[in-house]
Amino acid sequence: MSRCMIVTLLASMLVGGHVNASDSAVGRDDAVPGFSPQAASTQLKTEEALFDLLDAKSTARHFRYLTEEPHQAGSERNRRLAEYTRDRFLEYGLEDVQLLEYEVLLPFPVEVKVWMLEPVAYQASLQEDGYEVDKDSWSSDVGPVYLGMSASGDVTADVIYANSGNPADYDWLLSQGIDPKGKIAIVRYSMPYSYRGFKAWEAQKRGVKALLIYSDPAEDGYRKGEVFPNGPWGPESHIQRGAITYAFIVPGDPLTPGRPSIEGETRIKEDEATSIPNIIAVPMSWRDAKPILENLGGPVAPHSWQGGLPFTYHTGAGPAKVRVKVEMDDGRRSIQVVTGTIRGSEEPEKLVILGNHRDAWVYGAVDPSSGSATLLETARVLGELARSGHRPRRTLVLASWDAEEWHLTGSTEWGEHFADELGKNAIAYLNVDSSTSGPDLAVSAVASLNPLLESVARDVIDPNTRRNLFETWRRRTEADPRQSSPARLVDNDLGSGSDYTVFLNFLGTPIASLSFDGPYGVYHSQYDNFYWMTHFGDPGFRYMTAMVEVWGRLALRLANAEIYPFDYSGYATTVQAFLDSLTDIPDVEQKLDLTVASNAVEAWRQEAARLQLLVSQTLDKNPPTSPDRFSELNQILLRVERQFLHPEGIPGRPWFKHLLYAPRYTYAAMSLPGVREAAEAQDWELASQQLELLIERFERVAELMRQAQTLVPAE
């Protein structure tokens, strides 16, 4: 489900580059953060051994098997792939291999139909064309096209075109005297806030009777470039499937919010579940949408609403009148999470978790099978390393999630299931969703991980450029005219939309999420398949395999570092930028005194910088004598991210417990959500309360930094 490019773009628009890696003592260009020179040398030997084990042919074999058939969550094929994953984990020597099942709400479609009744009778095909060159699109039955968690119903109404279905779009329509209430709205998938569930949420609030979401050729089709099967962009009949769950309210199985969907847990009623939409929604290709859009009268839509179809877009309402019929079953279905470990030699209870989801909308070549192939290959390589004497100091957990496409279900249920243990022992969660749709490295993470991520990017060579990934990224962004501010490799504005959510927002674990991106117009369509990947996304499987190296090195550095490589002074600088960005909200400077908060963050930054200087000196000068000489210090460092959890969550969204981040509308990021949302709503009392909570956390973290300073061995 991840749309890293969107998040990256939004982030660079919203915050710009405030953090510079060289600010931080942990981020020395020539060092491996958290390692003494001697330990670093051992670590790099381990990583060289890892590099030697990489095998693109092995990645390719996994990928071929994973993308052979459609494998959506709840399907027999996806269970088969869970077993395949379990079997590979076992074959590769992983320990504690488990196949866990969760029983969750996963309604499948019975009937999905759209007809235009007036001014011309017409039934939408809701099907994607086959191309002879591509056996997957040509020969398979991929089942009915639908949006997961759509309501059931049968409605008829005049149509309005509401651009992207954002609040401002409906506001404009109302300003023209066009009331969305009781209408069927057709909207396009587009930036910003492109999560389709947010469109459904907004349409539901506006009284829209049914929502049609189509792919405009200006956004992922011919206006972008060559279309499938001649290029990577979406052809005329491609349809973006997906769920519309209100996962930005609460993710995971809608019937067990905050609790795992295991036997014995009670389920709430569907009408009590806040993440279940009450609106009928159907996805469409532009070919199916065209006759409807062509038959809208009313005002000419604003210039920015015009898309790539060959006519002037109007808003309606009507004369196009449409009937939409959706019937979903009330299915509760079983999903499978597969986990395995490389048990740590010194601190086996401490966990570095590597996760990726397995379920796809159809074949899911990019999303998620590129990541699943990377996961299986990472399991093989790490297993082999452990067997050959490179067992990590701490435990690595590899996880294959399920039903991410629905409500981030598998990872959320698993996180809720093992919350206690994870809360205590998870060092970091490293997410790879779609590992590869092209050659452009994209990284998002909490800011404490920036230097570590940059160090890894400097040590991995890009298969195309033959330069390291960091340098490749630097040259690419410098050549990009859209990049105005000094950009960072790591995007620290974290939204949601992938499996790191439970770890960050519910458990307070540091997270990172990684992918290689490229031109990709077939997202969630049946054309996201083997043919697409081998012709456009990653011919030769070189980037899928490079991701094994990135992921593996990153996990091993976290698992082996003598001192956890968290850059908390850089983190403070980022949080200072979050605070500064609050002043973009009207009246904030008059109504909120940000000075105390700002001073508290600055105190945290200074204490952290002091700590990191001590750490750096200690690591540089004192080779480790015993494996646990830093254990007390590490224990403190592990507690920092957790300080930002609030047991009651942010206002209105109790599941989202992290005070620094929440998704705005799934994909889009929102920092300091409690203060920000209250300020945007001009609720200054609530905003001040939320600001107080933050200040308290900043002070706690500064205190932890001071404590940690006393625990750095002096000699």
Add this chain to the structure above:
Amino acid sequence: MSRCMIVTLLASMLVGGHVNASDSAVGRDDAVPGFSPQAASTQLKTEEALFDLLDAKSTARHFRYLTEEPHQAGSERNRRLAEYTRDRFLEYGLEDVQLLEYEVLLPFPVEVKVWMLEPVAYQASLQEDGYEVDKDSWSSDVGPVYLGMSASGDVTADVIYANSGNPADYDWLLSQGIDPKGKIAIVRYSMPYSYRGFKAWEAQKRGVKALLIYSDPAEDGYRKGEVFPNGPWGPESHIQRGAITYAFIVPGDPLTPGRPSIEGETRIKEDEATSIPNIIAVPMSWRDAKPILENLGGPVAPHSWQGGLPFTYHTGAGPAKVRVKVEMDDGRRSIQVVTGTIRGSEEPEKLVILGNHRDAWVYGAVDPSSGSATLLETARVLGELARSGHRPRRTLVLASWDAEEWHLTGSTEWGEHFADELGKNAIAYLNVDSSTSGPDLAVSAVASLNPLLESVARDVIDPNTRRNLFETWRRRTEADPRQSSPARLVDNDLGSGSDYTVFLNFLGTPIASLSFDGPYGVYHSQYDNFYWMTHFGDPGFRYMTAMVEVWGRLALRLANAEIYPFDYSGYATTVQAFLDSLTDIPDVEQKLDLTVASNAVEAWRQEAARLQLLVSQTLDKNPPTSPDRFSELNQILLRVERQFLHPEGIPGRPWFKHLLYAPRYTYAAMSLPGVREAAEAQDWELASQQLELLIERFERVAELMRQAQTLVPAE
């Protein structure tokens, strides 16, 4: 032919606002420039009388007659309209009414055809659809569609798509290994440098065998808004006709450069004429162009080359193979210029000239009949004013030009014909080409006229907003996000493309050009007709009539001012900005010393400011005692613009004699052309010589300013 919006946009991009009207003593907001308070009061009474004579119904009657039939230059109908104009001038009491004929090169088409031979056989219709609601498009035979001055020939070749056909476009194709030589190029009408003759010139230089120019829907069709007959934008079959004469080399009849095409003047041979293209060129609708563009292979065209048609644009060459056949006759045809005067009461030899062209490509509702209706109505109103005791002090000349659409022919021949008298006595030329395509006032002029033009704009009320035109313009531009720099009402970056060219560039007369603009996608198509104007451009003829007021007030102020209202200090400030903009050319700062020139302009500015202060004091304090007390001063002021003429013209273009301005490629402006073109070509010796010429002129003007100071009556 005028495309004021283009010029305005380019100007605001190129120079930004350097000149502020309030800089100038002549530009006091509350005054009528050039008038003492007492004379101003009389003048404003005259203008009120003018206002009372305005009659939108009379404008409408002229307009209905002018647009009844197609009337291109050289046609019987256009001769009939010349006679109609002459008869109205006589009816309205104009004096010295003349219908002059010039015999010029005006080849008409015998056959124009375009076929696609491969990969699909297809013949382009080269016709525009009729719409039942509109009798003009439905019932008339408008003749074959062609580009004036296309070469004749019959060629077959593979096609390339070359974006807008600019030098950079061909450079990009060459960088991809695509050689335009021997190919047929298809290009779109577009910004910048949109003059089709420049596209032909560039294509000819690149060895292209034939040029197809089509209207992309992203530029003037459905992507802009509602299309005809439902809106003002171009429908699928609309075709932009026009000439491709290299009028930026030399305008006027190609066979008599610099001389009038009258009996007894010798003609040069066609193959000696530098403004005659040697390439075959045909205009197309997007509907005719689509099959060709759809059948191009080769690389995907860059993002900025993609247009509004529903596929990914490629560059070719081929597989589309096209045959283009054009046969033009070698016609020399007669064109008619009609003139009449309101003879001045005090200084009848001094002339203020109001001109507009009459010839159209088809019905020419906007271009030029809106202006022609305005001209006839202005004749009626000014004639009536003179009869009722408001005869101007100096002579007004009203002119109806012909064959502007070909090579600015009529005005150029007339200007060359009467060069001696005009050189001595023309105070200003006031051009109205298309007077009305909407409600947005657009003014371009030499900078000395800025305050006068602003004073008029402040005294005319906008029919829609009920605010004055200046205030209406100010609010509109402030609301426009594309206007970044403080914009000016008057655009002082003068290109060409309308009838002011001979007056400015050949005769050194101050010029202004006026229009009301709006959304207009049917330029030079048969849909630029009565239906279009009465439904979209100017229902009620209110702006066409408002232009009578603007034009009339402006002409009368120039004709009646006690002291010519030329703002020469503001002019100097503008020229200083022209000088500054030279430094944008690579190496200019190293290779050219602009200090001397800059100091000379500053000296001019200071002397002019001193003069204008004296003039202002004199006018404010000393009511005029005799009509000719300022005649010596005025005689000096009249010589200023002429100082910038150089008898040999600018390098390579001897007809263009003005050293401050030349058209870059007809529409686009170029200031200080001699220096600029030499610097762009890195010919520093020539650039220095041209700079010397300028400095000499700046010094002469400063000296004239000093002389003028001594002629301002002290008491």
